Amino acid sequence: xxxxxxxxxxxxxxxxxxxxxxxxxxxxxxxxxxxxxxxxxxxxxxxxxxxxxxxxxxxxxxxxxxxxxxxxxxxxxxxxxxxxxxxxxxxxxxxxxxxxxxxxxxxxxxxxxxxxxxxxxxxxxxxxxxxxxxxxxxxxxxxxxxxxxxxxxxxxxxxxxxxxxxxxxxxxxxxxxxxxxxxxxxxxxxxxxxxxxxxxxxxxxxxxxxxxxxxxxxxxxxxxxxxxxxxxxxxxxxx
Numbered sequence: 001x002x003x004x005x006x007x008x009x010x011x012x013x014x015x016x017x018x019x020x021x022x023x024x025x026x027x028x029x030x031x032x033x034x035x036x037x038x039x040x041x042x043x044x045x046x047x048x049x050x051x052x053x054x055x056x057x058x059x060x061x062x063x064x065x066x067x068x069x070x071x072x073x074x075x076x077x078x079x080x081x082x083x084x085x086x087x088x089x090x091x092x093x094x095x096x097x098x099x100x101x102x103x104x105x106x107x108x109x110x111x112x113x114x115x116x117x118x119x120x121x122x123x124x125x126x127x128x129x130x131x132x133x134x135x136x137x138x139x140x141x142x143x144x145x146x147x148x149x150x151x152x153x154x155x156x157x158x159x160x161x162x163x164x165x166x167x168x169x170x171x172x173x174x175x176x177x178x179x180x181x182x183x184x185x186x187x188x189x190x191x192x193x194x195x196x197x198x199x200x201x202x203x204x205x206x207x208x209x210x211x212x213x214x215x216x217x218x219x220x221x222x223x224x225x226x227x228x229x230x231x232x233x234x235x236x237x238x239x
Contacts, residue, residue, distance in 0.1 A: 008035035008062075014044045020064035020209060029065030036060070037124035039131055046152055046159050047220050049213050051193060056118050066209035069192035069199060073182045076175075077203035085169045086176065091146070093177045093233050094138045099129045102136040102148035106162035117162065125161070128152055135228050137174045137181070139165075146170045149178060151191075153228070155220035158182060159191040175202055177233065184232060185225035189215050 006018040012035065023031040031050060035041055037060065045051060045062060054061040078086070085091075103125060107117035128134035133154070139147035147170025149163035158178065165171035182190060191212075192204045207215075 005030065006032040008032050008060075010034070010036045014038065014040040017045060017048060017050055017062070020049050020213065023064045023066065023209075029063040030061060031064050032062040033059050035062070037120055039124075039127050039133070042124060042128060042152075043133065043154065046154055047216065049209065049216055051159070051161075052121070053116050054118070055116050064209060065194060067195075067206035068209055068212040069195040069204050069206050070212065070215075071179075071190040071192055071199065071202065071204040073179050073188065073190065075203045075205070076179045077201065078176060079201070082169055082172050082176070085173065090141060091170060091173050092140045093173065094140065095177075095181070095228055095231060095233070096129070096135055098138050098145060099134070099136040099150065100126060101145055102138055102150045102164075103162075105145065105148060105164040105166070106150070108164070125150065125152075132226075133224070137177050139170045139174045139177075141167060141170075147174050149174045153187065153224050155222040155224055156187050157189045157191060157216060157219045158187050160193070172202065180233075181228070181231045185227055186222075187225070189219055 006022070008016055017032060020031060023029045037052065049068070050062050050064045052060050053063050103117060103122050107122065125134050134150060134152050136150040137148055138145055146167040147165040149160060149171065151158050151160040163171040163174060178190070192199050195204070195206050
């Protein structure tokens with residue numbers, strides 16, 4: 001049987017997604033096309049292990065790859081060199097102080113290959129931030145933002161979207177900070193979407209889509225934590 005793509009109309013309800021297990025094998029995880037980037041549709045998508053990823057000039061493409069790259073907070077790996085960076089306190093970190101700046105930094109960081117963070121995507125994730133669903137970790141040096149990451153928090157899951165670095169280790173410091181926050185707020189899974197050598201060096205691993213969806217079914221049922229603004233900031237290695 002030949003797999004076919006599911007088309008979504010902007011008038012379709014937010015939950016008008018097919019079963020993620022119907023995603024194509026090639027390209028890996030492509031599930032649906034179309035729709036919009038409303039807060040409601042995005043939240044439904046993430047709850048079901050689906051995320052948007054497309055470039056300017058394309059319709060919205062929705063993905064659910066198999067396997068899925070994830071990072072369990074207890075499995076974070078901090079190398080010796082990163083530990084030295086953390087001990088030296090070269091950077092300061094903040095939470096949700098410049099969400100728009102982090103997205104802009106991530107978009108510029110991908111400019112060599114063509115960013116998937118379109119203007120519409122920036123607006124959509126800013127709306128998620130304004131409604132309390134999306135958060136950013138900013139990394140600063142000499143009052144200049146030099147790195148950061150952002151993503152969406154639903155229940156006990158943080159869906160990482162992108163990170164950037166303008167100085168060595170800045171994005172890694174952001175990830176270490178994120179894991180501190182996850183431990184403090186009882187977030188038990190960080191979705192990394194697609195595997196990379198960079199993320200693997202920090203402790204991420206791949207699990208099957210089936211296993212990933214089981215985690216989501218359990219962990220997104222909890223109320224999302226409200227303590228992001230009060231989370232304790234650290235720039236030291238995790239024990």
